[in-house]
Amino acid sequence: MINQLQLVSGYKLDGKYGESFNRLATAVFGIDFRDWYEKGFWSDRYVCHSYVDGKKVIANVSTYKMDMVIAGEQKTAIQIGTVMTDPAYRGNGLAAKLMLTVLAQYERSADFTFLFANESVRDFYPKFGFRVQPESRFSIAVSHGNASNTIGMKQLHPATMPEDLQLILGIFSKRKLSPILDVIHTEPLLSFYCLSEFCENIYYLQPLHSIAIFRIVEGTLHLYDVIRSHDFPFRRLMDYLGRSDIQKVVFHFTPDFKDLKPVAERKQQSGNTNMLFVKSITDPFPETFTIPILAHS
Secondary structure (H helix, E strand, C coil): CHHHCEEEECCCCCCCCHHHHHHHHHHHHCCCCHHHHHCCCCCCCEEEEEEEECCEEEEEEEEEEEEEEECCEEEEEEEEEEEEECHHHCCCCHHHHHHHHHHHHHHHHCCEEEEEECHHHCCCHHHHCCEECCCEEEEEECCCCCCCCCCCEEECCCCCCHHHHHHHHHHHHCCCCCCCEEEECCHHHHHHHHHCCCCCCEEEEHHHCEEEEEEEECCEEEEEEEECCCCCCHHHHHHHHCCCCCCEEEECCCCCCCCCCCEEEECCCCCCCCEEEEECCCCCCCCCCCCCHHHCC
16 A cells, blocks of 8 residues: 555645645644635745645645845755654655655755754654754843833734735835844745734834734743844833833844843753754854744744
């Protein structure tokens, strides 16, 4: 039966295998791609590579082609994601075969390849030349008190209001890039998070013409991204986001505010925490960094 499987790639949800792919992604990861696809954000940068049994997708490795700015230099990268196998077909090496196929196809067209995965597959990816690349956890203690300026701060609802999503993507397309580490051509990934996981955590700071994506959990302000149309200091941001109960800010990207010197600690690499795996001839990253969480595929 395994010998009769067909390898297919490049399809989307409206294709012959799309619904089957989506069912498998929902079953394995709890991810539903339908809204993202139906609203036109599944671009050609995201490519599925799958084994199918008849019309059923039973294993998959997806690729996302993007660029990164690292230490002022633009590099091409391939991000691997949605690596999954139907439980009934596991133990046949299908994910390994797909990995080899994908790496052979893309490796020469990128400066490096990377992916995120947890401790349960720590021993799997090194078989293909990947190594664990420690990321940093940036944070800073704060005592700003209550926000002094909430006028012009508006919560956005991109999942239900298309104009809000277009505002976010418009600012993102013209944003100030960080020379330390930033991502390019990731609008489809940003839109996915805006439509799903972070759809209720996005705010437009009108006087700054910028977007802040954040949550406050037990006295910690988790900043997932600050999409800036221009450079401004961190204290200006906290004029809007500060609260008396906030004692700490954690950055889920590499911050480059000129008035900020955050603490950089090595991220924990255990349990369900996603680790960064990189395949590259040379180390492309600086000593302290974190890839923006909203650029994970």
